[in-house]
Amino acid sequence: MAVAPGSGGRGRAPSSLGKQRNDPGLRGDPAGTTYRCTCCGRQYPSQRGNFFTSKSQLFHGWGGYFPICKPCTEKYYAWMSSEVYGGDDMRTLHHMCRLMDLYYSEDTAAAALVESRPGFTPLSSYISRLTVSTGRKTNLSYIDTILEDLDAEREMKDAIRKAAEDQAEQILADARAEADRVRGDLERKLTLDDIPTEIKRRFGYGFEPEEYQYMQEQYEDWVKCYACDTKIQEELFKNMCLAQLNIVKAQQSNGDVAKATKAFNDLVLMANIAPRQQKDLVGENDTFGTLIQRWEEEEPIPEPDEKWRDADGIKKYISTWFFGHLAKMFKVENDWSAEYEKALEPYTAHPPSYDGDFNITGDGGEAELEADHGGE
Numbered sequence: 001m002a003v004a005p006g007s008g009g010r011g012r013a014p015s016s017l018g019k020q021r022n023d024p025g026l027r028g029d030p031a032g033t034t035y036r037c038t039c040c041g042r043q044y045p046s047q048r049g050n051f052f053t054s055k056s057q058l059f060h061g062w063g064g065y066f067p068i069c070k071p072c073t074e075k076y077y078a079w080m081s082s083e084v085y086g087g088d089d090m091r092t093l094h095h096m097c098r099l100m101d102l103y104y105s106e107d108t109a110a111a112a113l114v115e116s117r118p119g120f121t122p123l124s125s126y127i128s129r130l131t132v133s134t135g136r137k138t139n140l141s142y143i144d145t146i147l148e149d150l151d152a153e154r155e156m157k158d159a160i161r162k163a164a165e166d167q168a169e170q171i172l173a174d175a176r177a178e179a180d181r182v183r184g185d186l187e188r189k190l191t192l193d194d195i196p197t198e199i200k201r202r203f204g205y206g207f208e209p210e211e212y213q214y215m216q217e218q219y220e221d222w223v224k225c226y227a228c229d230t231k232i233q234e235e236l237f238k239n240m241c242l243a244q245l246n247i248v249k250a251q252q253s254n255g256d257v258a259k260a261t262k263a264f265n266d267l268v269l270m271a272n273i274a275p276r277q278q279k280d281l282v283g284e285n286d287t288f289g290t291l292i293q294r295w296e297e298e299e300p301i302p303e304p305d306e307k308w309r310d311a312d313g314i315k316k317y318i319s320t321w322f323f324g325h326l327a328k329m330f331k332v333e334n335d336w337s338a339e340y341e342k343a344l345e346p347y348t349a350h351p352p353s354y355d356g357d358f359n360i361t362g363d364g365g366e367a368e369l370e371a372d373h374g375g376e
């Protein structure tokens, strides 16, 4: 590491004391007093011009001067800037302010660095600018910089705390508004007058308004999900709602929930809507074939009305002339073949025949049949 400047000159006698003069009013030093630099040890006949000023209370007893001579201080500055701060003058100036107990102003430091007057180093420029800008402010020192930093930090903390408090207040206000809304809803309590007579009649009298409301909601759900076409179904659903209410009441009053649940389950079984009974009910998992099978079993398509049974005669036509003909060809005797025979009869000329021998392709019959078809 480089050697700090000034150490080589310690205790060295001044080459010339120059004019025996001192600043007026400085502690009443007698004429001829010399001022020794605490770094190089050189003695100066006066402080003014040879030492930098500092308003720090630390140097009041030495006429308000920093007790290291200007050349040593400048050398120290240059060494510090290059060796410690890598040429960063702002940081070096800040360090020097801390060292000399000078007030640090970033603006003044920036202005001093821009300035390039001949003979003015950044440090001397900074100190002369600082002297001008702080004027008569006594005791101004690096302590003020620290206090300002603390103030800024405090202000920032206050701002953050205030923002957090504002946010917390907003959250509280929202929560209070929500609570008021809920309370308002609760206060708008249902009365028995709000319950339609029809609902009271359905479930019987003597319940609380909320109980009627609950049962009615459940009832509407049930009849929405399941067929309710008969009086008995209606009655079952009504009893299921009552049973559901009993479960809720049992839960709230620490009562016999199991018993209430069993009563409900029995009703569900009775209504034939228990999950296992309903597994084939229309559901996403049913195939179309399964559905058709169940519809055919439960609600088959009814037989058509007589007038729609075979409106265009196509059924009879196919039965007679296709199935009937086929059955006859294979010597099968059934309704179709009988039908076929009956239909063929008007066109049949019976040749003499042996018993049991029936020729369906008899010349006369076939020819006439074809002629008949052609005319249709």
Ligand SMILES: [Zn+2]
Pocket (backbone or CB within 6 Å): 006, 037, 038, 039, 040, 041, 042, 068, 069, 070, 071, 072, 073
């Ligand atoms: Zn010196």
